[in-house]
Amino acid sequence: MRALVLHPGDSPFDSRWSGTHWDAVLDLGTAGPSTYAEWSNRLRCPVSSLIALRSFDDPSRLRDLLNLARGKVVDDLGLDWWELNCVFFYQQLDQVMLLVRVADELQHCDEVVVSCPGLHARVLQLLLGDPVRIAPRESWPSAGLRIQRYGRVFSNLSFAQLAEICGDKFDPEYSLRRRFAQKATQVKQPVVLFPSAYSNASRMLASYARVLPDQQFLLVATRRSASLFDRPPNVQVVSLAAYANSRRDPAQLSSLLDRWNDVLSQIQHVPEWELLKCAGVLDGFPHLLNTGLAVRDTWLNVLQSHEVTAVFSGDEGNPYVCIPLKLAAARGTPTLSVHHGALDGRFALKHPAAEWIVAKSRMELDYLARCGLDMPHVVLGAPGPHLPKKNPTRHGSDVVFFSEPYELFSGRTEAIYRELLPQLCKLAASSGGKLVLKLHPFESVRERKRRLKKLLSRDELALVEVMSGPLTPALFDRAWFAITVQSTVAMECTLAGIPCFLCDWLSDSLFGYARQFAKFGAGHLLQSSEEIAAIPRILSGYQNSAPPADDLWSPIAPGVLRDILSGVDASAAAAVG
Numbered sequence: 001m002r003a004l005v006l007h008p009g010d011s012p013f014d015s016r017w018s019g020t021h022w023d024a025v026l027d028l029g030t031a032g033p034s035t036y037a038e039w040s041n042r043l044r045c046p047v048s049s050l051i052a053l054r055s056f057d058d059p060s061r062l063r064d065l066l067n068l069a070r071g072k073v074v075d076d077l078g079l080d081w082w083e084l085n086c087v088f089f090y091q092q093l094d095q096v097m098l099l100v101r102v103a104d105e106l107q108h109c110d111e112v113v114v115s116c117p118g119l120h121a122r123v124l125q126l127l128l129g130d131p132v133r134i135a136p137r138e139s140w141p142s143a144g145l146r147i148q149r150y151g152r153v154f155s156n157l158s159f160a161q162l163a164e165i166c167g168d169k170f171d172p173e174y175s176l177r178r179r180f181a182q183k184a185t186q187v188k189q190p191v192v193l194f195p196s197a198y199s200n201a202s203r204m205l206a207s208y209a210r211v212l213p214d215q216q217f218l219l220v221a222t223r224r225s226a227s228l229f230d231r232p233p234n235v236q237v238v239s240l241a242a243y244a245n246s247r248r249d250p251a252q253l254s255s256l257l258d259r260w261n262d263v264l265s266q267i268q269h270v271p272e273w274e275l276l277k278c279a280g281v282l283d284g285f286p287h288l289l290n291t292g293l294a295v296r297d298t299w300l301n302v303l304q305s306h307e308v309t310a311v312f313s314g315d316e317g318n319p320y321v322c323i324p325l326k327l328a329a330a331r332g333t334p335t336l337s338v339h340h341g342a343l344d345g346r347f348a349l350k351h352p353a354a355e356w357i358v359a360k361s362r363m364e365l366d367y368l369a370r371c372g373l374d375m376p377h378v379v380l381g382a383p384g385p386h387l388p389k390k391n392p393t394r395h396g397s398d399v400v401f402f403s404e405p406y407e408l409f410s411g412r413t414e415a416i417y418r419e420l421l422p423q424l425c426k427l428a429a430s431s432g433g434k435l436v437l438k439l440h441p442f443e444s445v446r447e448r449k450r451r452l453k454k455l456l457s458r459d460e461l462a463l464v465e466v467m468s469g470p471l472t473p474a475l476f477d478r479a480w481f482a483i484t485v486q487s488t489v490a491m492e493c494t495l496a497g498i499p500c501f502l503c504d505w506l507s508d509s510l511f512g513y514a515r516q517f518a519k520f521g522a523g524h525l526l527q528s529s530e531e532i533a534a535i536p537r538i539l540s541g542y543q544n545s546a547p548p549a550d551d552l553w554s555p556i557a558p559g560v561l562r563d564i565l566s567g568v569d570a571s572a573a574a575a576v577g
Helices: 033-043 058-067 081-088 090-106 119-128 143-155 159-170 199-211 250-266 271-278 281-305 319-330 362-370 413-430 445-455 458-463 473-478 489-495 513-519 529-540 558-566 570-574
Strands: 002-006 024-027 047-049 111-114 132-134 191-196 217-221 235-239 308-313 335-338 356-359 378-380 398-402 435-438 464-467 479-484 500-503 524-526
Touching: 002 119, 024 033, 033 047, 033 413, 033 529, 058 090, 081 090, 081 250, 081 281, 081 319, 090 119, 090 271, 111 119, 119 132, 119 271, 191 199, 191 281, 191 319, 199 217, 199 235, 199 308, 199 335, 199 558, 250 281, 271 281, 281 319, 308 319, 308 558, 319 335, 356 362, 362 378, 362 513, 398 413, 398 473, 413 435, 413 445, 413 458, 413 479, 413 529, 435 473, 445 464, 458 464, 473 479, 479 489, 479 529, 489 500, 489 513, 500 513, 500 529, 513 524, 524 529
Parallel strands: 002 024, 002 111, 024 047, 111 132, 191 217, 191 308, 217 235, 308 335, 335 356, 356 378, 398 435, 398 479, 435 464, 479 500, 500 524
Antiparallel strands: none
């Protein structure tokens, strides 16, 4: 019996497999059932996806595994460096959990061919031994083809994006960027610190700043993109690089590395951890630790340079944004955190860094309770009524597809587009409208247009309009209906009175975003691509009755926000939730 394990970047129809018969194909990527049915028919063997092996209790099992190292690599300031950096490893650990199940199904194979090297190949070799082999080097793309591939990737990025990527990769400690960073204007009055790494988080924090126009805020951006947002007058923006210095404490690093080595020796009896270690995944932790200490010292400079009365974060999942929360909490400074999207499943895997978590809606409040958070420390309150309002005169004819950067989570973008876009073009044509492909900030207009030319006919391309940038009322006014996989826009569309459909068969069941949206009326679940054709019939019986306002967006009272940021009467504020 011969099985092919297929990397998300590879195809089962590559020329290197020409003439090869497989008894089973396992896709490490994510596509729809119709894609796998087509593959199975052409290959004359069963084709399945790794994600199909997910179990209902995977989030709790993953959290238990991550907890094994918590509290064991703690520095002199009380920062738990595994807690901070486990975000870089949970996806690999999740994959290892699934591969352990795969091994049970592949153990009787005479040969298991993995299409390219990497974590999956190493783990399967550790689990199965001799039957596993990696496709030979000569079958991989040539150096010239690889250069062309990287060239296409870089051509889709602006100079500013390339500079930011290079900075993150080659100057994570701000050793170079600090020399060019503009120094912060001295803020004489007390400030609330906004640490931010992304523009989406900065926009959310700025919305809360508008709730308290008399309060001064200092947004410190860890990356340039975090400074790109519409700034209210009471928010000053500066780069974290402006506070960096070259001082290092080698003794602190050495002590923490000793503790990390103790952790590795203590958890070797846990199969998933041992596989991670033997596969080399944990080899990068010392580098993360070294970088993290430098960033920690930079944040200390921020806190020492200003009179910071509170720290308010827009993304706890980013360790460099999480560090100032923990440093401030250790000083007794009030700390508050909100997620820039509708939901954050990482709270199912980690402990909150902030003392108070803000839920923007009852939907999010319910989700955080399911994640196991200590609910007395969760406050209900969104940053004001800035979401789109219903337009009673709207008679849109466009189909709006909110795309996502599927590649970041092993999604097969071409397969997903091929499954969805022709059907959506047909519906748009039937209504006399356009198919608007609204891109996520992480997607490239140029790259997506290139894909569309490969996948769609000339008539279909004439119907498609690719859009990027923030949402606008004009886009909502044009919409007949919206469709996405599990994006936050499902909530925004619902509040604007636009029917939204969720492709549940493509969603990641680890965090269950799509089903949580549907539970609170923020979208209608579709279980397969075949159901897209039924959307007009579903819409004919659609009742434009949005769920209660607090279910999807509950604005915070200025007094409540002020109390939490000042540390006054926090228990009364919590009672609001």
